[in-house]
Amino acid sequence: MNKSHFQMMAGYGAWANRRLVTACRALSEDAYHADRGAFFSSIHGTLNHILVGDRVWLGRITGIDSGLRDLDARLFDTREGLAAARSSEDQRIEAVIDAMPDAAFDGSLTYTTLVKPTTISTPMRQVLTHLFNHATHHRGQVHGLLSQVPSDPPSLDLIVYLRKINS
Secondary structure, three states, X not given: OOHHHHHHHXXXXXXXXXXXXXXXXXXXXXXXXXXXXXXXXXXXXXXXXXXXXXXXXXXXXHOOOOOOOOOOOOOOXXXXXHHHHHHHHHHHHHHHHHHOOXXXXXXXXXXXXXXXXXXXXXXXXXXXXXXXXXXXXXXXXXXXXXXXXXXXXXXXXXXXXXXXXXX
């Protein structure tokens, strides 16, 4: 996996997030915030957790502390506040990946975990793979929660994104 792979994943993540945000705008406030028994309770709670994870990992990657100390931190109470922050964070992810020198992908990242603080060193390629996999995993949960509303959840398949950018 080289830089272009992670640039593609950053673009895919931004695309998938925009599609979910658009789908969520069609929901009532009650449907969007309802506790659906998910790990992070609601659609909003799950989208919030994705943003928390991205901010924590980008803070580690850039060396700029995110200030977050809790994976359950609630960053925004409104869907529009969260949507605006999501868009900004997606741009930031793309910019960080674009700015990384090629040699950085061969290195490691040393960081301290939030839960049971421990210092760990992980190859950068694995860190970035986790960053994107984490978001994909939780977007899948949001997709499932949207199916409960009911709504017509958008396709989030990577191949759909790839066909779009390669056409």
